[in-house]
Amino acid sequence: MADSPLDPRGGARMLAHFWMIMGVIVIVFPIYYVLIASTHxxxxxxxxxxPLTPGSAGLDNYRAAFNGEIRQIGGVSVWVLLMNTTIMALxxxxxxxxxxxxxxxxxxxxxxxxxxxxxxxxxxxLMLPVEVRIMPTYKVMVTLGLIDSYAGLIMPLIASATATLLFRQFFMTIPDELLEAARVDGAGPWRFFRDILWPLSLTNVAAIFVIQFIYGWTxxxxxxxxxxxxxxxxxVIxxxxxxxxxxxxxxxxxxxVTSVLAIAxxxxxxxxxxRWFVKGLVETEK
Amino acid sequence: MRRTVFPNKLLPWLLLAPQLAVTLIFFYWPALQAFRQSMLKEDAFGLSTKFVGLANFRKVLADPAYLNALKVTVVFSLAVALSAMAIALFLAVQVEKIRCGKGFYRTLMIWPYAVATAIAGMLWLFLFNPGFGTLAAPMRALGFNWNPLLKGDQAMGLVIAAATWKQISYNFLFFVAGLQAIPKSLIEAAAIDGASRRHAFWTIVFPLLAPTTFFLLVVNTVYALFDTFGIIHAVTGGGPGRATETLVYKVYNDGFVNLMMGESAAQSVILMVIVIALTAIQFRFIERRVHYG
Structure with a gap:
């Protein structure tokens, strides 16, 4: 069965490696480039x-960036930028x-x-991404006084039909017997959630956390x-x-340096x- | 249908309250405002408004700049969706042939998923910047007149490349999952019948991948239409001329930069109609595979 499509011959496998290496180079190169550039x-x-190899200015560049030199070009220190983005993403x-x-x-x-x-x-x-209601959403934010606030950055993006649908789908796979047993034992909604549902949901929570953290950060x-x-x-801004x-x-x-700090x-x-992210992404979104 | 439930009557409303509040305030209220605004005309100082019916829509649809944006959007979205899917499928098929090193390749392939679209654009701009781009220099050395900051079609090529690059990761993960779900016995049977690898791919594997492909087609179209705003805004600003001005970019530009509220709102409404149509298609598709009850 050496020639089976399931087990390609050596030559075919080498060719596959070749294409994957080409693909990975194209995928990784732009990121590699800024990483290298940040050391020159x-x-x-x-x-x-x-040059495609790290330069000698790396330490100096990063030290300068963290010691406040970003402020001259970005208006604020890099610490504030990273803090704002982290707060928004989390x-x-x-x-x-x-x-x-x-x-x-x-x-x-x-x-x-x-x-x-x-x-x-x-x-x-699901049908109303922020891009299609830009102006009116902005006006709502002005009315509510949420411009230039963390609440303004976070709140409008927090209601997501996708996450709700996902948890709903997962909760529906919980067998009735489990809930029945819990209720016979006298568990109320909170006990059932804390002792049974939450531990079962952890994988899904991890997957959604990664997906949404990326969503927020980007x-x-x-x-x-x-x-x-x-x-x-x-x-990013x-x-x-x-x-x-x-x-x-x-x-x-x-x-x-700022680019590297924004993507790292x-x-x-x-x-x-x-592991959780790939499983969650592929299983939940289809 | 679930038989056992909790008897509480008030508690579910309390649990729903935060999501409903956010949804009503940040989704439905603005969407209604967009409809209202799209039928109003504001004077230059924003002091008075009057009802103009569908005049804004007529104006928008008769505007050559809008028709240009529509054309740009179609070209851009098709190019991004098709190339991102084709490259991802090709690489997914290759990685499936490999025994050792799969995890290594996958780990590297998913990096762009974590890169913001705007930064994806900037990375490509760094590489192909006519001034100091490392890859722009050899192009010019070969006598190619490369300057995406001045030439429309080159600018378009650059934003398409950046947008495609960013989306390959996502498509790759889904195609790999799709390929793994195809029963190996079918491919083996084809091999025993003497089908060549290429023939087996197009007659067995590709048709069985259809659900994944279709799902990705919708996701990629939505991505190309909306999520790529960052690339356009950061790299070309819709230019040069209007060569890379997409529909979403124009909504933003007319609303925030040119302050034409009524027309911007009318464009928002048109976009909503497009998204609703796309979502409806997607939902019909999901419905066949997932339970809603």
């Missing part, structure tokens, strides 16, 4: 082609998990009037709209500002939590 001086970056991830678990719990484990209507009310929001349009002051910038106002004086080495945390989260 501005003069070296501006004189292409850049706020969205945790917030989504909490409110969508609550509503999915209500829809699956209770019977009340308008239950189906509530489900649809939530489900339909937001662009929304933070662009609701933040005016530099103090509230996320790192700050980077965009650095690039649009680039001129002869722009310290490109620090821009590259979410990449680490995805790679370290790969």
């Amino acid at each position: 001086t501005t003069q070296e970056i501006l004189r292409p082609p850049l 706020g969205i991830a945790v917030g989504k998990i909490v409110i969508s678990m609550m509503s999915a719990y209500a829809i699956v484990f209770f019977r009340f009037p308008l239950r189906v209507a509530c489900f649809w009310l939530i489900f339909i929001t 937001q662009y349009l929304w933070p662009l709209l609701v933040t005016n002051s530099n103090d509230m910038n996320t790192i 700050a980077l965009k500002k650095m690039i649009s106002f680039a001129d002869a004086q722009t310290p490109w080495n620090l821009v590259m 945390p979410p990449i680490l989260v995805v790679v370290l939590m790969q």
Whole structure:
């Protein structure tokens, strides 16, 4: 069976490796490039082609960036940028998990009037991404006084039909017998949730956490709209500002350091939590 | 249908309250405002508004710039969705042939998923910047007149490449999962019948992947339509000329930069109709495979 499609011959497998290596190079190269660029001086970056090996200015660049030199090009220190982005990403991830678990719990484990209507009310929001209601949502934010606040960055992105649908789907696979047994033992809604449902949900929670953390970290349009002051910038927005106002004086080495700091945390989260993330992504979204 | 439930009557409402509140305030209220605004006309100073019916829609749809944005969006979305899916499928098929090193390749393949779309655009701009781009220099050395900041079609190529690059990871994971779900016995049977690998792929594997492919087609289209705003905004700003101005970019630009509220709102409403149509297609598809009760 050496020639079976399930077990390609050596030559075919070598060819497959070749294509994968080509693919991985294209995929990784842009990220590798900024990583390398962040270890060179501005003069070296501006004189292409850049060497493909780390330069000697790495330590200096990162030390300068963390010691406040980003403030000159980004308006605020890199610590503030990282803190803002972390607060936004964590706020969205945790917030989504909490409110969508609550509503999915209500829809699956209770019977009340308008239950189906509530489900649809939530489900339909799948069709209203923030991009299609930019202006009016912005006006709502102005009315509520949420411009330049963490609440403004987090709240409108926290209601997600996807997470609710996912938890609902998962809760529906919990056997009736489990709930019956719990109720016979006198468990109320809270005890049942804490002792039975939550431990069973942990894998799903981990998967949603990764997906939503990435979603929050990589937001662009929304933070662009609701933040005016530099103090509230996320790192992605700050980077965009650095690039649009680039001129002869722009310290490109620090821009590259900022790029690395903007992409490293979410990449680490995805790679370290790969097992849950891949399973969650593929199983939940189809 | 669940037989056993908790008897509480008030508790479910309390549990639903946060999600319903956020949904009503940040989804339904703005959506209604968009409809209302799309039928109003504001004077230049925002002091008075009057009802103009569908005039904004007529104006938008007759505007050559809007038709241009529509064309740009169609070209951009098709190019991104098709190339991101084709490359991902190709690589997924390759990785399935491999015995050792699968995990290694996958770990590297998923990196772009974690990169913000706007940053994906910037990374490609760094590489292909006509000034200091490491990959732009050899292109020029070969006599190719490369300058995406001035040439529309080159700018389009650059944003398509960046948007595709970012989306390959996601598609790759789904195609790998889809391929693994195909019963190996079918492929073995084809091999015993003497089918070539290529033939077996197109007649057995590809048709069986259809659900995954279709799902990804919808997801990729939505991604190309909306999520790529960051790439366009960060890399080209819709230019040069209007060569990369997509529908979403135009909504933003007309609303926030040019302050044409009524027209921006009318464009939002048109976009909503497009998304609702896409979601309806997707839901019909999901419905066949998942229970809702």
